[in-house]
Amino acid sequence: MLTIETAKRILHTLNETMAQNQDRLIEIDSAIGDGDLGLTMSKAFRTADEQMADADEDDPGMLFAKAGMAMAKAAPSTMGSLVATGFMKGGKAVKGTPDWDAADVATFFRAFADGIMERGKTRPGNKTIVDVLDPVATALEEAAGRGADPAGVAQAATEAAARGEEAARNMTSQHGKAAIYREQTVGKQDPGAVAGMLIIQGFFSVF
Amino acid sequence: MLTIETAKRILHTLNETMAQNQDRLIEIDSAIGDGDLGLTMSKAFRTADEQMADADEDDPGMLFAKAGMAMAKAAPSTMGSLVATGFMKGGKAVKGTPDWDAADVATFFRAFADGIMERGKTRPGNKTIVDVLDPVATALEEAAGRGADPAGVAQAATEAAARGEEAARNMTSQHGKAAIYREQTVGKQDPGAVAGMLIIQGFFSVF
Amino acid sequence: MMKKFINKPEAFVDEMLEGILAAHPDQLRNVADDLRCIVRADAPRTGKVALATGGGSGHLPLFLGYVGQGMLDGCAVGGVFQSPSSEQALEVTKAIDGGKGVLYIYGNYGGDIINFDMAAEMAEMEDIRVETYVAGEDVASAPKGEEGKRRGVAGIFYVYKCAGAKAEEGADLDEVKRVAELAGANVRTMGVALSPVIVPEVGKPSFTIGDGEMEIGMGIHGEPGIRRGKLLTADEVVQEMMDQIMPDLPYEKGDEVSVLMNGLGATPKEELYVAYRKVAEILKGKGISVVKVYVGEFATSLEMTGFSISMLKLNDELKGLLMKGARTPFFEQAAL
Amino acid sequence: MMKKFINKPEAFVDEMLEGILAAHPDQLRNVADDLRCIVRADAPRTGKVALATGGGSGHLPLFLGYVGQGMLDGCAVGGVFQSPSSEQALEVTKAIDGGKGVLYIYGNYGGDIINFDMAAEMAEMEDIRVETYVAGEDVASAPKGEEGKRRGVAGIFYVYKCAGAKAEEGADLDEVKRVAELAGANVRTMGVALSPVIVPEVGKPSFTIGDGEMEIGMGIHGEPGIRRGKLLTADEVVQEMMDQIMPDLPYEKGDEVSVLMNGLGATPKEELYVAYRKVAEILKGKGISVVKVYVGEFATSLEMTGFSISMLKLNDELKGLLMKGARTPFFEQAAL
Ligand SMILES: Nc1ncnc2c1ncn2[C@@H]1O[C@H](COP(=O)(O)OP(=O)(O)O)[C@@H](O)[C@H]1O
Ligand SMILES: Nc1ncnc2c1ncn2[C@@H]1O[C@H](COP(=O)(O)OP(=O)(O)O)[C@@H](O)[C@H]1O
């Protein structure tokens, strides 16, 4: 269900998604952080799209890994580096598979989520992007297990992302700039979780 | 006409004069300088009066010289140091004379004015206190020469001071902070000249 | 209103770096064709443990200002208040490694940790041994017992100084790291701010402090502090800060300390000395002796008005290392 | 609104001095039971010409900050922007004279001249030989041809440095004075300010500069400059200043210079380096080589926003003296 063309289309879609949502992310990050997330996400994904569009590469895993490296260079903020890590770890986990099936997509996001947890020294429940990505990985594993078609896989992922983002709102920030505000973050959206949901929505919109 | 009692009375009067004119001097110095003159003059003369009032001294010249030294310590601004120099030089010039006549008073102010000119590296015409003190010394010399009585001496001095202050208004400042404003000082009172006039008025008010 | 001497806001950091490299070519150079990868002019120094740091711009002399003899070997420079990239940290690491490994010393901020951890992994892949010490000593940023959550601020100077001196002596990586940990464990800092800053690319203050107000405990990016209130006298402000610093380690009768009075940007040195007068009085009253006092700008936040007090409790080892000479473009100290 | 860390405004200078003496007892002490008479801790140094300076407070490191090894021996300290008294200057003179005479080096301000002249006369009466060099190098303060009227600003640092190094070599008073004159004759400065200052005892700004405005050529007490106008880019400001400085000496192709980028108080070092980038570009374009660059705060005006550029044209003698080591509480330089 996912070839090199799909992968490039995904990167292009994510570039558009982040450009469109730049102001929204700035606003959400301003409430409990420093407000830069809209800029770093749009920069990260614009760079990835631009550098990968004409890449002489036919392995989707390698393409995503290289996209991650491009992001790390272009947008070294917390989320820029975490998302870059996700793409690198996810891509490497499915390396060598020219056409991914649902199980490969699940493997990609499991490695993506685990990579971020390891890099960020965190786990679900701390009001981060992980609270979106971890349930998404689980939902993808489950969908692949029951043999869902691409549309079903996409639906499972986006629904899990939305539920995860929603759940994160009631958590207390434990990391980064938001952690300073502790209890005051309860009830507010987590900027990283919203960015994670946008990634999932953009990624699966191509199916 | 001037004994140790007169000298002490003069210092006390000058203390009062400067206290009364503090705001006026601040205002005039603010227009073409830094506005501190009211404070430094009242501090200089308050210190001189306080330290000399009970001084065990019967030489008026020495009393004035010591008053000058007290001023120099207490108020080391431009005018504080210049007026201090004037009292020191004037006092030393008439040292050893327990009861001054008109000629001694003229000698005092001639040395006073010359001391300031030397210390300030200036001469009449540069819009300074000297434009008051130099004509006062000349008027005193003239009054002593024609044998004027104390009241006549006092009148000659205060009239010369007023004329000098008036004349200084049309000059251009050449020294200190006012010199920065050059032509803009023409038509304005010189703070030092006004202080000089106040000194003369206070000094001769006791006769 | 932004009153700054800059050209294009987006060029601010790179033009600053061009200026620094132009001013100190005998002491600093950049590597990897990237202005933001700064190393000692004589790097790598074979046979010496190399020290690297990094972090956002806007805090000069932090971070790159301590690259030089007796202190650090390299620095990865981020945008204003932004982490440098992992790749920049890696390039610095490669350029300074003299065969005895590299110690990372930087402040406890999420973005920096993530990027330096990534760099460390990449460096290990290139067979460079990397160890890390994350500095955090701002007592206002987390309570006693949660020291690991504390922000790194001006006190990192002492960590650089002591670890740098140890490396210069030829100690191995573990030893240098031990000294960094020792210095870090014995330093505490507290700050106070009176005015916000403007990040050039943002163009307006990121927070406000009212006329006549101060914020005790504010971080160097404007992170909220312990208490906001009416601006008190210098003596009262210092007393309140010392009341937080002293019991935290604690600093006690008979201790020997070094004190660092750090201006945050716009506060005149005159005021830092008025404040130090009170610090000295308090320490004297407690029977604590002061060995070496630093007063000036060591870790700033652009044009922020305010200052911080850092204290390093000394033992013989730290004292000996602190007294060693150092020479960087921003800090010189004769051996004492 | 006055946002300062002070106690009573009238105690500001003395409390600052108490802080300085408490922080640097190994390097400085006061004499004559007067906090405002500051000398080197090891004064008098027998057999060395002594250097004294003095002037108003509010300009740290000026003036007392340069008292130390390789620079000055003593300083008479005035109130904020006020001259010290002749008696204070005399006490300093007596405390530092090591038998080879004393050179006064201070800035060209009326009150200082009068008080130091008085002190010199009193010192001569006590058989201390005194010579004087009055520094004035602010090209904005008087036109070429009237150099004697110019204000002394940050460039006095070079005079202290070169004359101080000469004295340290054991030269006699005439020789040290010759070097002071030589350095003074070869230095030019120009400043720019963006915001006023508040003298603590006054409590409000002594002048104003509008939002978005700058004043090129302003003095360190807010003396009017050459031109007030819209705040330009850093490059434009530097170009305008260099256009005044360069032809004044003049500085020409083939010359070797040292540059001093001096922050006036609130301007971050980052901006000084952005400005230096342009200075370096201009000098390179003119074929002038730069030997040593100083960037930081050397002569301030409390919390004024702004900076100045000073340039010293070097000959072999000045270059050699500039490179000598120095160590004061506010300035350290290893011998180069
Ligand atoms: N240690 C961490 N692990 C995982 N996610 C984190 C961590 N720290 C922060 N985040 C996520 O990053 C988001 C903020 O990203 P960003 O704005 O880039 O941070 P910063 O501006 O501090 O560099 C948070 O909302 C959170 O979701
Ligand atoms: N060189 C000088 N010689 C004589 N008088 C001077 C000289 N310079 C300044 N003055 C007088 O001093 C006055 C200013 O005194 P003051 O306010 O004490 O100066 P400042 O505040 O600059 O120290 C001037 O109005 C002028 O009359």
Ligand SMILES: [Mg+2]
């Ligand atoms: Mg952010």
Ligand SMILES: [Mg+2]
């Ligand atoms: Mg950020």
Ligand SMILES: [Mg+2]
């Ligand atoms: Mg005045």
Ligand SMILES: [Mg+2]
């Ligand atoms: Mg004055």
